[in-house]
Amino acid sequence: MQVNETLNEGLKRGYEITMTASELAAKVDEKLDAARPEVQMKGFRKGKVPKALLKKQFGKSVLGEAMQEGIDDSLKAHFETTGDRPAMQPNVTMKNDDWKEGDDVVVDVSYEKLPEIPELDFATLTVEKLTTEVEDEAVTEALDNLAATAQNFEKRRKGSKAKDGDQLTIDFLGKVDGEAFEGGAAEDFPLTLGSGQFIPGFEEQLVGVKEGEEVAVEVTFPEEYQAANLAGKAAVFDVTVKAVSEPKPAEVNDELAVKYGAEDLEALKGQLRERLAAEYANAARTVTKRNLLDALDGAVSFDLPPSMVEAEASQIAHQLWHEENPDVQGHDHEKIEPTDEHNALATRRVRLGLLLAEVGQKQEIQVTDQELQQAVFRQAQQYPGQEKAFFDFIQSNQQALQQIRAPLFEDKVVDYILELAKIEEKTVSKEDLQKAIEEMDEE
Template sequence: MQVTETLNEGLKRGYQITLPASELDAKVNEKLAEAQPEVEMKGFRKGKVPMALLKKQFGQRILGEAMQEAIDGAMSDHFEKSGDKPAMQPQVEMVDGETWKEGDDVVVTMSYEALPAIPDVDLKGIKLEKLVVKAEDSAIDEALANLAESAQDFDAKDGAAENGDQVVMNFVGKVDGEAFEGGSAEDYPLVLGSNSFIPGFEDQLVGVKAGEEKAVEVSFPEEYGAEHLAGKAAVFDCTIKEVKAPVAAKIDDELAKKFGAEDLAALKSQVAERLEAEYAGAARAVMKRSLLDALDKEVSFDLPPSLLDAEAKQIAHQLWHEENPEVHDHNHGEIETTDEHVKLAERRVRLGLLLAELGQRAEVEVTDAEMTQAIMNQARQYPGQERQFFEFVQQNQQMQQQLRAPIFEDKVVDYAFELADVSEKEVSKEDLQSAVEKLDDE
C-alpha cells in the first residue's frame, strides 16, 4: 500500500492511498481461507468447499470488507505515525469509483484538517481574584421571611374573598343538570389564583363572603383528561363556609421544624450555609471568566476552518432563536454569520481546544459516578420516563458527549484554579451581583 501526500497547507492535509490489486486479492484469499473450515454447501462436506467456488459465492462481499479494512488500517497507521488528530471526520473518496472493476488497483483520496499543536501554558503565572461574600444578617432575615411566606397559614377574615385568599366550601358539579362522579366535595380549601381548578372557576369566586351560595358556570377544556367531561358546560353549586386571608408563618422554632431543623438557630445556620454556597457558585463563575480571558490572551494558534465555521453557524443559530423566541422549530431560512459570530467562535474554539489539551495533559477524566449523576439530574426533567431517558443516553454517543463535556471542562477549570495564583477579596452581595451581571453583558 502506498500513501502519497497531496496537500499540506496550514492545517489542511490531503493524501492519496493506493491499494494494489494484488494486495487486495491476497486479503480476500486470506479471509476465505479463514472461513473455509466452517463453510457448509450442498454437495460438499463441511470445510471441503473448493476455494474457487467460495470465491465465486462470497468473493464480492469479502472484497468489499477487505477493501474497507485496508483503507481503515491505512488511515489508522497514518494518524499514528504522523501524530495528526483530525478536527472532524476525514473525507474519503474513491478515485474512479464508477469505472473501477475487480482486478484494478484501489485508489482513494483522504482529506482533513489537523488539530493544531497547542502551546504550553504556565498556569502558575496566571493571577486570579476570588470574590468572597459572607451571609449578612439582613440576607438571612430576608431568606427566613421568604420561607415563612412559603409556609403560610390562613386565618378567617370578614368581608369578600380576594385573589390569594383561601375559600373553604362545599360544592356539587352538574352537567346537563345531573351531578357527575368526582364533581363534589365538602370543606374543600381552595386558594383563589392558584389555578388549581379549571379555567374561570376561581375568578367567579372573587368577591364571595362566608355563608353565601354561588353557582359557578364553566366549560371543561376540550383536552380535559376525563373524556365524558371534555368540552362540556358545567355548573358548580358552591356553598361558602369560610373566607381566610393568608398569614405568613411566624419565624420561630416551629417554622424551623417544618424545614427539618431542630430550632430557629439551626435553621439560620442552614440558611447562611445555603446563601454562602450560592455566593460561592456565582463567584466561581466570575473567576472562571477571568481565567478564560487570561488564557485567551496567553495563547495563540491556528484554528481549523471547519470547526470555526461550524461554531459560528451554531452561535448565529442560537442567537437568532433568542431574538425570535416565538419560533420553536428549525423550519426557517439559512442564518448568515457575521463578523461578531466569527469572533466569538474563534474564542470558543481556541479555548475549547486549549482546555481539552490541558485536561489531557493533566489526565483529567470524567468518572462513571459523575456521568451517572449527570444523567440522573437530566432525567429528573422527564418525570415518569427516567428509565427511558437512561436507555436513550446509553444508546446515544452524542448525548453522552453533551453530558460529559461540561463536567470535563469544570474539572479542568478546577485544575487550573489549583495552579493559578489566586487571591481572595471580600465583597458585598451587591458587588458580586454586579460582577455576575457583567458576565451576561459581555
C-alpha cells in the first residue's frame, strides 16, 4: 500500500492511498484460500475444488470484499502509525472512476483529526458550591400545599352563587336534535367548575348557578370529538343543580399525614424535610456542575474540528426552533441556519465534551451495566403502562442507549474533577438557589 499526504491544514488531513493490482490479487487469493476448505462443487470433493475454478466462479464477488478490506486495513495501519483519531467517519472516495480489473485501486481519504488536548491541573480550579438548609418555613409551605391538594368541599349556604373552583352536584340529560344520546346523562355527578372535565363552554355556563336551579346548557361538540356521531353537533343539556360546595383546604393534622402514607404529622414533616433537602441538593449540584464547566472553559483552549462544531450548532438551532414551534412535529421544514449564538454555544459544548471525554478515557472511568440499567428503568417509569415497549426500544437502539449513557459518564467525570478542585462552599437561601437555576436557564 502506498499512502501519500495531500492535505495537512489545522486538524484537516487528506491522503491518497494506492492498492496495487498485485496487492489486490494477493488479497483475493488469500480470501479464496480461506474459503476453499468449505467449498463444495459438483464433481469435486469438499475442499478439493481447483483454485482456478474457484477464482472463475467466485473471483468477481470476492474482489469487492478484498478491495474494501484492503483499504480498511490500510486506514487502520495509518491511524495506528500516526496516532490520529478521526473526529467523524473519514470520507473515502474512489479516485479512478473508470477502474477495471487489473488496475491499481486509488482512493482519496479525508478527515478531521481530534485535537491534542492539553493537560490541566484540576487542583488549580476554584469552584463555588452552593448549599441550602431546609428551613421550618419551607416545610410548613410544603404542608400547606399538600393540604390544598387534598382539599375537601363544604356545602355553601343555600342561595349562594357558584364560583369558579366550586364543586357542583348535578343531574344532567344531553340531547342532540331533541333526542337523548348514549352517555349523555348522569345523576349526582360531582363537577368542579374550571376543571375542564366537560367539553368547552359547558362549565362556564354553570358559573353563577344556585342550588335547586334548572339550567339549559347549549354547547357544540368539537369537530375532532372522539364519538363520531356527536362530532361538530349542537347539543342541549338539561341540568339540575342539587348542591353548590366551596373548596376547603384539608387541615394540617395526623389525618392528613395518614392520607399521604405517613404514621403521623411529625413523620410527614420529616419526609417532607428529606424530600426538600434532596431537591435543594440536586439543584445545588446542577449549579456546581455549571460553575465547574465555566471554570474548565476558561482554563483550557485548543483547536476544534470544524465539522463537529457545525454539526452541534445545527442540532442546537434545530432543537430550539422546534421548541419555539411546538406545533411542527415532523422535520420536513425549511433548513434552520445556526446563528452566531448557536455557534458560540456549540463551540463551548464541543470543547468541554472533548475535554471530559479525554479525562474519562485517561482515568478509565466507566459506566457500569448496573448504572445504565438503573437509568433506563428511571426513564421507563415516565411511560406508565409502556415500560416493556420502552425497554425493548432502548435495547434495540444503540443510539438511544448512548444518549442515556453519555450524561452518566459526564457526571462521573465531573465528580472526579470536583474531588481534585478547590471547593468554596457558600450557604444561600432557597430563593437565591432558585434564582441561580433560573439564571442558568436564561443563558
